[in-house]
Amino acid sequence: MTNLLYTDIEDALRESVRGAMERHLDPHSTTGIYDEPKPWESKAWQSLTEELGVAGLLVPEDSGGVGAGPREAAVVLEEIGRAVAPVPYLTSSVIATQVLLQLGESEHIASLAAGETTAALVLPWAARPGHWSPAQGTDPVKPVAGAVGADLLLIPVADAGGFQLQLVKAADTTVDPLVSFDMTRPLAAVTLASGEVLATGEEAQRAVEAGLQAGAALLASEQYGLARSCLETTVDYVKNRIQFARPIGSFQAIKHRLADLYLEVTQAGAAARYAAAALADDDPDKAVAISVAQAYCSDVAVHAAEEAVQLHGGNGMTWEYPVHLYLKRAKSSQLALGTPEKHRQDLGPLVNITT
Amino acid sequence: MTNLLYTDIEDALRESVRGAMERHLDPHSTTGIYDEPKPWESKAWQSLTEELGVAGLLVPEDSGGVGAGPREAAVVLEEIGRAVAPVPYLTSSVIATQVLLQLGESEHIASLAAGETTAALVLPWAARPGHWSPAQGTDPVKPVAGAVGADLLLIPVADAGGFQLQLVKAADTTVDPLVSFDMTRPLAAVTLASGEVLATGEEAQRAVEAGLQAGAALLASEQYGLARSCLETTVDYVKNRIQFARPIGSFQAIKHRLADLYLEVTQAGAAARYAAAALADDDPDKAVAISVAQAYCSDVAVHAAEEAVQLHGGNGMTWEYPVHLYLKRAKSSQLALGTPEKHRQDLGPLVNITT
Amino acid sequence: MLRQRVDELLATHDPATVSTTEFLGARFDAGLAWVHFPEGHGGLGLPQEYNDLVETWMDEAGAPGPERSRNGIGLGMVAPTIMAIGTKEQQEKYLRPLYTCEEIWCQLFSEPGAGSDLAAVATKAVLSGDTWTVDGQKVWTSGAHHAKRAILVARTDIEVPKHAGLTYFLVDMEDPGIEVRPLRQITGEAEFNEVFLNGVTIPDADRVGETGEGWRVATTTLNNERVAIGSGADREAGHIGVLAEKWRKNPAIRSEAAYHELMHWWIEAEVTRLTGERLRQQLEVGQPGPEGSAMKLAFATQAQAITGLAIELDPDHGLLYDDWTMHRPDSTDFLGRDVGFRYLRAKGNSLEGGSSEILRNVVAERVLGLPAEQRLDKGIPFKDVPR
Amino acid sequence: MLRQRVDELLATHDPATVSTTEFLGARFDAGLAWVHFPEGHGGLGLPQEYNDLVETWMDEAGAPGPERSRNGIGLGMVAPTIMAIGTKEQQEKYLRPLYTCEEIWCQLFSEPGAGSDLAAVATKAVLSGDTWTVDGQKVWTSGAHHAKRAILVARTDIEVPKHAGLTYFLVDMEDPGIEVRPLRQITGEAEFNEVFLNGVTIPDADRVGETGEGWRVATTTLNNERVAIGSGADREAGHIGVLAEKWRKNPAIRSEAAYHELMHWWIEAEVTRLTGERLRQQLEVGQPGPEGSAMKLAFATQAQAITGLAIELDPDHGLLYDDWTMHRPDSTDFLGRDVGFRYLRAKGNSLEGGSSEILRNVVAERVLGLPAEQRLDKGIPFKDVPR
The missing domain is CATH 2.40.110.10 (Butyryl-CoA Dehydrogenase, subunit A, domain 2)
Structure with missing residues (x-):
């Protein structure tokens, strides 16, 4: 079986990303986004792109990237999940980048890899591999993730002329921010506009599909990072919170719940890693790996965040403690790129289990 | 809403039945049935019928019964569940009796009410109201509950002549006992044979349906009685079992599990009582009440028995401790008269929820 | 006699014309606030069950009672405590303005x-x-x-x-x-x-x-x-009703898997309702049961699971929120606002008024009689207890 | 050098003609039982990883090893303990017949x-x-x-x-x-x-x-x-594979609700398998992880849930049992026999070899570092400890 461990290089990458997140993000300013929406925290994004160059991990060196791959991008996403970082890494550096890579596009890919521009694939955020529809008619597409603040919009459209993938500059259309459940990955309604046709027909289909697959595979790592962070924060909290003259973490019922959560988080890590590896290897088992990881990690992230709220007691219910940021991100991410129910539905036929 | 409480008369009935079960049943001889199958424990049955006359609870006085009703029969079944009593009360005194009552049958009903004879409805034990098929062709019907040791068999059959409900004397056909998961309610394969035609067409259909409805409604009370007994036995065990120099019932994780189980068992009691009451009142909500009670109480009984096994530790895994009798009865009863999944399926349309 | 007092009050203080505050003051003075309180303190020294009767008559006459949503603490907790344990002066000073809601x-x-x-x-x-x-x-x-x-x-x-x-x-x-x-x-x-x-x-x-x-x-x-618990509720009251209605009206959100999940929670909510109804019947005949604490566990679990499911059933909608603006609402409506709010607010249901962990202890120890947790602070001066 | 020793053994003791006992005795004497044990005690004082190599060569030659199913305690627990802590006399007396399975x-x-x-x-x-x-x-x-x-x-x-x-x-x-x-x-x-x-x-x-x-x-x-845990397993190994195969072969048991339940447990089993595979890879590079105890929790939960589901999916069959007769089987096959047996046997999975409750304590205390339970028997003479 494929390697599920982290390389030394990946460990070093993790350290760098974690350091950058710790330097440039703090929970209070992230919470501030809920009152004063902004597309993303620019210092954190600047550090990721300019200092660390991780926006180009998926892009080959000769296209202006780093020439690494999904395994490395997954490590970055684990850290982004850990920090509930409000940065467009998944939407721009993974999904949109993967769409353009699949097409062999060369004009914009280098600036995406450098993080100079950001892009978003314009589909409802709950669209999933194998189950999505291009925009039709004139209604805006919504809710779209990564579009607020993006420079470029990749819009799949279907009309009498058939299926096309268009590239529209954000300046040439309207991107209306929506009040989002998770404001650290704000959603928008994107008005259609005509732009450059990047591809048509099956080629365009395949590119969009590749973007969604990469997104679903690697979202699992973000969810794992988030879940693990919730577990660690909560373990730390219950060790220090004293009630009845003892740390509440000494109460067995709480210990057992956290042991169960540890198991879930650990398993989520293995599932997410396998999805990243299967994507990296273009493994025939890729579709299975993605559905398993999405079905499992989505729920684990939500469960971990819910347990964090509960075990932080009243504090977990406040705006001041950062726990709520994790819950909102986890619950939104559960819906993103297909709910667990849909992924379970998709998985059966892949492993020859049907009704 | 209908009355969900027990009357003083029901409380007294419960005491009598519990006393009879305690006098005439002990776990070791009940376990013995697994090695030496016998249809039922005759002393316990004799006490229920001859001394207490409870086989006639559903039967009007002018037909030789007691003229009580489903509420009272439910109390008897709670105690039968509590004792995992190997007696044919549900199959003969409830289901078969209800079928004959519905038909206004008079020849056999009095001896059923007196417990002098027993009868069984010949359908697979997993058949449920609204979803059952009469026997067709020549294959034996299986697995049938209550047939082993029964005197009379009520066999729904369909042939070219239409749908009929036949009454066949056990002596006139073959009842092959099957090795059953729950030997306290042994199953059998019943060979078809022609007998007296009790009813045909819709009248016969309605009679069978009434029998299954009564069975499903009141099985919930048996399941509740079983679950409650498991809870009480387990609470008692963990108060007295010492490990690490303290009762294991002082460990918070165990306390919390038992608190959750208490909630389930309590709710199962309300659901079962409502089903019995709805049956007694012939309430328009009867079908809803039955599906709710069956979907809920089936799983609670299994969960209570499973927790009992686990919290009795190694002892719960032994043949010597009676816990296993409860697990086997609970798991089989979960399948009886429709699994929870099927009852959830049935319930939706009744409350205007469909896919 | 009691009926007569009510009629007299209604005759002298027509609810249609006098202000609520004035009416409630007169009602208090007539001993019709809490008829089981002593005369002079808003009552008539009658058995508690007569209260319901008075409420019914008042309702029939369109006469107001105090707004429980505005002064819940006062009416539910302070008044009985002052009546039971307070001094005569406290009773005289506080009960009347509390009842008229002049003092929240x-x-x-x-x-x-x-x-x-x-x-x-x-x-x-x-x-x-x-x-x-x-x-x-x-x-x-x-x-x-x-x-x-x-x-x-x-x-x-x-x-x-x-x-x-x-x-x-x-x-x-x-x-x-x-x-x-x-x-x-x-x-x-x-x-x-x-x-x-x-x-x-x-x-x-x-x-x-x-x-x-x-x-x-x-x-x-x-x-x-705790008095509030145990009052019978209608079927599909609460979160399950909101979701079931959405399901009925919106075929696009339906699926087989979701159907079984929905029915699971529908049944959970229904059996809790039945349990509450039975508890109400028990209270009516003077046999209170210990189910209350356990039922609160069920309410919290169901509220959280059902609102979470509601978000999943309609992702395009569940990804949005109605309003993050900081407000100071006058009262809480768990079922109000949009699904995202309901989901987040429900998280508090397992914390406020006794956390689910504490309630499980209560059920285990007081209902099932299991041994209590060791108390490390027992018999130790407060100043020496670890905090 | 090692290869040569193996070839010599195989040449002098043809596995096709000598008895298993005789072959194992000769293998022990040749130091090829456990090559990391000292010479004279079934080994050659080599690093432990050479054992796998020898096993592979023996397999290739069709040569037998000791039957782990018959003498699991001896091979897995007694031999390493005697080797680590036993006296020279104990090592001389017990290791050889243990290895040849003359002594179980x-x-x-x-x-x-x-x-x-x-x-x-x-x-x-x-x-x-x-x-x-x-x-x-x-x-x-x-x-x-x-x-x-x-x-x-x-x-x-x-x-x-x-x-x-x-x-x-x-x-x-x-x-x-x-x-x-x-x-x-x-x-x-x-x-x-x-x-x-x-x-x-x-x-x-x-x-x-x-x-x-x-x-x-x-x-x-x-x-x-614990060594056994963490060996990679194939997808659908265990109870889930039995049920999935039944599902594939038997359309009558399928339903939409059961499909989602089945897929839920399929995914659970798969992520546990992936976790085990990762643990195996970690062990291979000398980085053992603490996942083992937690994985045993998952195995038990899954075994119990999946066998329970299997019974529900086919009620006509699940109501029956294969055989209640008292037997004394030589070994245990969790997957053997019919579904009812598997369901009942799986109940032991959360008890034997460390109950799930104890394992959760272990994970909470040793992995997560949460405070230990208060030990009431600490420092007290055994005779005075409540039992």
Whole structure:
């Protein structure tokens, strides 16, 4: 079986990303986004792109990237999940980048890899591999993730002329921010506009599909990072919170719940890693790996965040403690790129289990 | 809403039945049935019928019964569940009796009410109201509950002549006992044979349906009685079992599990009582009440028995401790008269929820 | 006789023409506020069950009662406590304006360091002459910003074990030493407040019960909080009804998997409803059961699961939120607003009014009789207890 | 050099013609039993990883190894313990017949009063001269009825705290004081035994480790039990594969609700498999992880849920059982027999080899670093500990 461990290089990458997140993000300013929406925290994004160059991990060196791959991008996403970082890494550096890579596009890919521009694939955020529809008619597409603040919009459209993938500059259309459940990955309604046709027909289909697959595979790592962070924060909290003259973490019922959560988080890590590896290897088992990881990690992230709220007691219910940021991100991410129910539905036929 | 409480008369009935079960049943001889199958424990049955006359609870006085009703029969079944009593009360005194009552049958009903004879409805034990098929062709019907040791068999059959409900004397056909998961309610394969035609067409259909409805409604009370007994036995065990120099019932994780189980068992009691009451009142909500009670109480009984096994530790895994009798009865009863999944399926349309 | 009194009140104070405050004042004076209270204190010294009768008659006549949503603490907790334990002066001074809602009450019990462990209250009150001076911080106080008065539990002795050093007071919220700050929640709203007490003064006449008896007095009050549970509810009341209606109206959100999940929770909600109905019937015949605490567990679990499911069933909608703006709502409606709000607000259901963990302890110990947790703070002076 | 030794053994002892016992004896003598053991004790003093190599070569040559299913305790627990802690005499006397399976071993640890609390062992051993006399009762002993020898933990001092008063022995199961009774289980079978010890004698030479060191020695052995976990398994190994195959072959049992339930457990089993695979990879590069204990929780939960679901999916079949007759099987196959057996047998998965409750404590305390339970028996002489 494929390697599920982290390389030394990946460990070093993790350290760098974690350091950058710790330097440039703090929970209070992230919470501030809920009152004063902004597309993303620019210092954190600047550090990721300019200092660390991780926006180009998926892009080959000769296209202006780093020439690494999904395994490395997954490590970055684990850290982004850990920090509930409000940065467009998944939407721009993974999904949109993967769409353009699949097409062999060369004009914009280098600036995406450098993080100079950001892009978003314009589909409802709950669209999933194998189950999505291009925009039709004139209604805006919504809710779209990564579009607020993006420079470029990749819009799949279907009309009498058939299926096309268009590239529209954000300046040439309207991107209306929506009040989002998770404001650290704000959603928008994107008005259609005509732009450059990047591809048509099956080629365009395949590119969009590749973007969604990469997104679903690697979202699992973000969810794992988030879940693990919730577990660690909560373990730390219950060790220090004293009630009845003892740390509440000494109460067995709480210990057992956290042991169960540890198991879930650990398993989520293995599932997410396998999805990243299967994507990296273009493994025939890729579709299975993605559905398993999405079905499992989505729920684990939500469960971990819910347990964090509960075990932080009243504090977990406040705006001041950062726990709520994790819950909102986890619950939104559960819906993103297909709910667990849909992924379970998709998985059966892949492993020859049907009704 | 209908009355969900027990009357003083029901409380007294419960005491009598519990006393009879305690006098005439002990776990070791009940376990013995697994090695030496016998249809039922005759002393316990004799006490229920001859001394207490409870086989006639559903039967009007002018037909030789007691003229009580489903509420009272439910109390008897709670105690039968509590004792995992190997007696044919549900199959003969409830289901078969209800079928004959519905038909206004008079020849056999009095001896059923007196417990002098027993009868069984010949359908697979997993058949449920609204979803059952009469026997067709020549294959034996299986697995049938209550047939082993029964005197009379009520066999729904369909042939070219239409749908009929036949009454066949056990002596006139073959009842092959099957090795059953729950030997306290042994199953059998019943060979078809022609007998007296009790009813045909819709009248016969309605009679069978009434029998299954009564069975499903009141099985919930048996399941509740079983679950409650498991809870009480387990609470008692963990108060007295010492490990690490303290009762294991002082460990918070165990306390919390038992608190959750208490909630389930309590709710199962309300659901079962409502089903019995709805049956007694012939309430328009009867079908809803039955599906709710069956979907809920089936799983609670299994969960209570499973927790009992686990919290009795190694002892719960032994043949010597009676816990296993409860697990086997609970798991089989979960399948009886429709699994929870099927009852959830049935319930939706009744409350205007469909896919 | 009682009917006659009601008719007289209605005749002399036509609800259609007099103000609510005036009517309630007259109702109080006529002994028709709480008929089981003594005469002169809003009652007539009758058995408690006559209250329902009076309420029914008032309803029929279109006459108002006090608004429970505005003065829930006052009506549900303060009035019975003052009646049971308060002094004659306290009863005379506080009950009438409480009943007319001219004076709204709030509750100063929880503290940052005393959540589940309510008896760990650290806010201290020191007596000098006949005046107490109070310093400390309270939290999770609803309605503090428009309350005229508060009930307060404060520590008056740190040399004795924690339960023994508490005292119960009635506080004027207009005291200059009181600062009320909104406490913003996960939902964006601030239903609750933090209350800071700096040199707040309380005359000793506003102490309820003896010094050091505060735990007993507070427990009396908390027990009164439970009365609400056990009232029968209609089928599909609560979150399940909202979701079932959405399901019926919106075929696009339906799927086979979701159907079974929905039916699972529908059944859970229904059996809890039946359990509540049975408990109500038991109370009616004077046989209260111990189910209440366990039912609160069920309510919280169901509220959280059902709102979470509701979000998943309609992802395009569940990804959005109605409004993050900071508000200070006057009352809480768990079923109000959009699905995202309901999901987040439901998270509090397993914390407020006794966390699910504490309730499981209560069920295990008081209902099932399992051994209590070892108390590490038992018999130790409060000042020496680890915090 | 190693290869040469193997070739020599195979040349002189053709596995096709000599008996298994003879071959294994020769393999032991050639130092090819456990190459990391010292010369003369079945090994060659090589690093442990060469063992796999030898196994591979033997497999290729069709040469037998010892049957792990028959002598699992001996091979997995006794041999490493004797090698690590036993005397030279013990090593010389026991290792060879253990390896050839001429002597089967069983384990006398658990007692009716010492289940989860293994250190509460009450079976007592008293020394007189150089002979110990043992009295007590053991339980959950598999293979006791065809074992020649046993490892035993017994209490040799009741005046010291419980962990300090235990001693570890090697016992001859043919001692007339030993009575083995089958212990019938919930499944109808008796996989295990109760073992009664009445005046069993053990020469002091068969003590392993010092008197009072039994807990440490037993722990060494138990740790060896964990080695099995973490070996990568194929997808759909275990109960889920049995059920998935039934689903594929039997359209009648399929339904939409069951589909989602099945897929739920399929995914659970798959992520546990991936976790095990990752653990295997970690072990390979010398980075063992703490996942093992948590994974055992997952295995038990899944085994129980999946077998329960399998019964529900096919009620006509699930209502039946294959055979209640009392048997004493030689080995356990969790996947063997019919679905009812698998369901009942799986109930033991959360009890044997560390109950799920104990494992959750282990994960919480050793992996997550949460505070340990208060030990009420700490520092108290065994005789004074409540039991």
